[in-house]
Amino acid sequence: MPNYAIILVIIGYLVLLFGIGIWADRRSRSRWVHNPWVYALSLAVYCSAWTYYGSVGIAATSGVSFLTTYLGPVIALPLWVLVLKRIVVLSKQYQVSSIADFISLRYGNDRSIGAIVTIICVVAVLPYIALQLKAVSETFDILSSGPDSTSLFTDSTFYIAILLAVFAALFGTQTTDASRRRSGLMFTVAVESVLKLVFFLIIGIYATFYLFNGTTDIYNQISALDGFETLATFENMEASINWYFMIALSFFAIFLLPRQFQASVVENTSTAHLKKASWVFPLYLLLFNVFVIFIAWAGKLLLSADVNPDYYTLYLPLEHGHKLLGLMVFLGGLSSVISMVVVSALALSTMVSNNLIIPYGFLKVLNNSNPETNAHTIKNIRRIAIFILIIGAYFFYVNFNIELLLFSIGLVAFVIIAQLAPAFFIGLFWNRGSATAAKMGILAGSIVTLYTLALPFLIDVFVEGSTFTSAGPNGISLLKPYALFGLDFMPPVTHAFFWSMVFNIMFYLIFSVLRKGDYRERNYAELVVNASTIGELEENAFVWRGEAYKSEIEKVLIRFLGEKNTARALNIFHRKYDIDPNQEKADARLVNFSEKILTGSIGAASAKLMIGQVVKEQPVSLPEVLKVLEENKETISANKQLQQQSYDLKRVTQRLKDANNALIEKDKQKDEFLDTVAHELKTPTASIRAASEVLADADDMPEELKKKFLNNIANDADRLAVLITNILDLEKLSSGREIMDKRNHELKHTIAKAIDGIYQLALKKSIQIEVNQVEAINMYYDEDRILQVFTNLLSNSVKFVPEQQGVIKIDVLKKDQNVIISFEDNGKGIPSEDIQYIFEKFYQSNDQNVKKPIGSGMGLAISRHIIESHNGTITVDPHFKNGARFIVELKTAGI
């Protein structure tokens, strides 16, 4: 493919990305741009050209160990989400804009620690960026016919680097507050993440299913080759240890790489997005690795041995004449390069400006200028930093012309970045870790890395025939850089990682214990370590004593934020703490608030220095700091307790009210019940009394009539007895005191018994009774009670059906775990307006004064209680028109 065509495609692609970026920037609030998917995908900035090309290279040369870089993040993800949530919350609260800022904040806004972190990051990432450029350049050469010209102005890689710098500067430095989100940029990163994954999957499928007949085919062919075993298995114990360290290393990288911190913390818009990221991101990494091993095997089988295995993905389609597919692979690689380089350069430029350039030299300049100039200066510092970093990386790549595989340089960068891990992670959980200790740890670890990794590498490259590596300095074998203190079974990177961590952590712990930090450091340490309790204190979380004038602080703020923004910020501050705006003196809260809002623009350390210039600070002792923090915490928790208590009180009051209402309602119901009971008892009593009075004075009464009266008295007495029994029964059932005596019975027998009970009555009225039960049903119930229900339903029916033509039908149906028994008659039925009342005690029609029909009025109420005590239901079929139809539903399973 001719060079100009490729360059045209590249330019077209970049213009497209620019367009997407600008589009997304304008719609930063729309749900297309502001959503958890974009966040989760932007984290895949982790997958650089190193992943895209290098994984295949490492899989081809040393087998499955390429997986470690991705397994680390996947395995550690639950922990990652937990820790990251805390970091994000803190970073947002204190307007942190980079990892250097975060670490410097933890150690009391220490200026030098921010600078050291920045330097470490630049040292680690610059070669890493160079590596990306190298990948672009080499893939460009493979795609075009021959090697590119080596002169600077004809080297296409140089122009690509410049374009990337423009891209980063355009989208990354729109505001001076570096802690602000860059929606457009992150959206393009997410889009590129999708593209690179899709393109990589396509080439994977192409290699596996087009060039071969699926995974089994490749496996069968490759396993026939010599030395296959080493490519697919762990050969020994050392290799497993190696795996372990590699996973740890990549776990650190996912927190500490500046581009990861940028994407996951600074650009996070909502902690809720972490949830989605916690599964999307690992899934993304897994998908990316599905075909790596197959592409590697395919390359080994189909391509000649002198082809660089890093670029198998590109050579495979090109060798088979699929040029467009090759171009697509190239664009996928370019995508991973663009997002990695742009985000890294952006993160580094913020660090360089806020933690290196501004606090070490530009403070005076900024101090004497107006807000517009300052905003300009800060933005320009960052823009220049971006260009210098990317062009610096370009020259690094050109001059060092690194003859290493992509994978190894990436790992070296990881080891250097890992030096921040103890200061970062231990500092997050241990409040005693001090700034001095952090610096000493990082320095010690870096020196060890330099000695065990960079030095032997440089010496081997530049000094011909040196024995430094093989025999150690002056032949001291204990100091051999690749086998320090005799530890000789690890590969160089793992070895360097191991020893640098040992020294780093050792120095960090020892110095933390030996030299306590000052009060300010400890104040910030408490803040970070106990973020959940102290974070709520906000400005109150900082202890500060001294003298300051508000107007002076205001002047500083105006210099960076402008008049309008300063006025707005102070207004918010005054309202939040209910402070008189005309107060002349500034208090601790204002000092801390001002430092916080300056942090986004000029970094934590510079903010502290800036404000420090206009206030007279008096040192506070460490115990005092802790005491004040403790008191503030107590005040807050006391307030919280009070709130909780008043809330509890309200709830209890409401509950009491509810209970009282329920009692009143219950009382009312009880009164009504007693009223009705009294009425029911009085009627037969009145009847008995009247009859006996008549009889007492009836000497002339005919014998027959006398007998009739006596008979009436006896019937009324019976009625009273039944009533009393029913009332007691109902009370017992409804209060739940009656325990059902459940045993195993055959339902058919119980129904037969019920029919026996009313048989005489039915016979008298010539009523026909049909029972329809197909299968035998054995179940647990209290037979006497269920019999009572059936008898009640049957005798009701007997009462209401017409003589001679009366029909009563009983149907039994088993349905899943339920038995449905229906009692159907052709009587006068139940008026539809009464259906909802018939199961109430003394069911009466809508008018209180209208008497219920025949019967005690309690049978159905009692039946309902009995059925409910069996966890069943009893209902009336409202659609049955020929008479009444009652449906009893019982569970066969329950005991």
Next chain:
Amino acid sequence: MKKILIVDDEPNIVMSLEYAFQKQGYHVFIARDGSEALIIMEREHPDLVILDVMMPQVDGYETIKVIKGNPAFAKARVIFLSAKSKAADIEKGLSLGADQYFTKPFSVKKLITAVDQLIRI
């Protein structure tokens, strides 16, 4: 002979009252609820009505309202005979125009005395 109408849905009570009042020399009519009572009223114009409150269909309160609202029944005296025995119930019955209110269970003798006083001059 004076005419008495007994309105109650309890056949046993009605039976006792019927016997006792016939023995006293009254002409006794019987109704099982309000609507039946009004039909008999139209036909017989009784001098006194003994009225239960809680009955199926038309209750005692409704019945007395109709009786008191019809000038043709202006002469008719009304005695309530009910199991409803709360002060509020009694007051309600009397306010609707009843001459007496008897609560169940009741003394037949006292009821007869009351009826005698109301309609036998």
